[in-house]
Amino acid sequence: MLTIALAKGRIEKKVMEILCSKYPLDLNNYKNSRKLILKTDYFNLILVKACDVPIYVDTGIADLGIVGRDTILESSLDLYELRYLSFGKCRMSLAAKNNQIMDNPPSILRVATKYPKISSKYLNEKKLSFRLIPLMGSVELAPLVDLSDVIIDIVETGNTLKANNLYEIDSFLEITSSVVSNHSSYKFKKAEINNFLEQIV
Numbered sequence: 001m002l003t004i005a006l007a008k009g010r011i012e013k014k015v016m017e018i019l020c021s022k023y024p025l026d027l028n029n030y031k032n033s034r035k036l037i038l039k040t041d042y043f044n045l046i047l048v049k050a051c052d053v054p055i056y057v058d059t060g061i062a063d064l065g066i067v068g069r070d071t072i073l074e075s076s077l078d079l080y081e082l083r084y085l086s087f088g089k090c091r092m093s094l095a096a097k098n099n100q101i102m103d104n105p106p107s108i109l110r111v112a113t114k115y116p117k118i119s120s121k122y123l124n125e126k127k128l129s130f131r132l133i134p135l136m137g138s139v140e141l142a143p144l145v146d147l148s149d150v151i152i153d154i155v156e157t158g159n160t161l162k163a164n165n166l167y168e169i170d171s172f173l174e175i176t177s178s179v180v181s182n183h184s185s186y187k188f189k190k191a192e193i194n195n196f197l198e199q200i201v
């Protein structure tokens with residue numbers, strides 16, 4: 001029996017639609033429930049915050065996790081990325097209120113982001129000197145109040161950037177939903193995992 005950690009929210013809703021179309025599941029009670037563990041005849045689902053999915057998988061509490069690749073990359077945990085899914089597509093981008101700022105960047109670029117590890121890797125590759133400003137809320141606000149020079153965040157349509165007069169300067173990483181596993185589960189439950197992967201695509 002597989003245990004699958006599922007990111008709550010949009011990914012959860014999409015995965016539930018797919019699972020209900022592939023398995024004879026009775027999840028009518030799920031929609032009106034606050035339960036965080038859903039047991040079925042085929043697998044167990046645990047519903048967790050996206051940033052916690054890699055931890056549940058890495059520790060072996062869950063055999064598989066389904067979450068955005070941004071969360072997996074930011075976690076830096078040694079997990080197998082088994083399958084990229086066709087939903088949850090977006091991109092990691094650098095944006096600013098001045099679309100010329102990267103032509104002559106400040107000596108120390110102030111960068112607001114929810115993704116310090118991904119951001120550091122990108123900025124180091126660009127050989128920029130920078131100071132990260134970690135935020136958990138709407139990072140688009142940071143350059144508007146002069147907290148930062150730029151932001152690095154996921155962008156889906158770009159409408160939020162446009163609404164706040166921000167320019168998408170560089171899109172550097174494609175993001176989608178991803179299925180991950182820990183090494184132990186993939187070794188000992190490979191057949192069950194591969195069968196599940198065939199159903200989830």
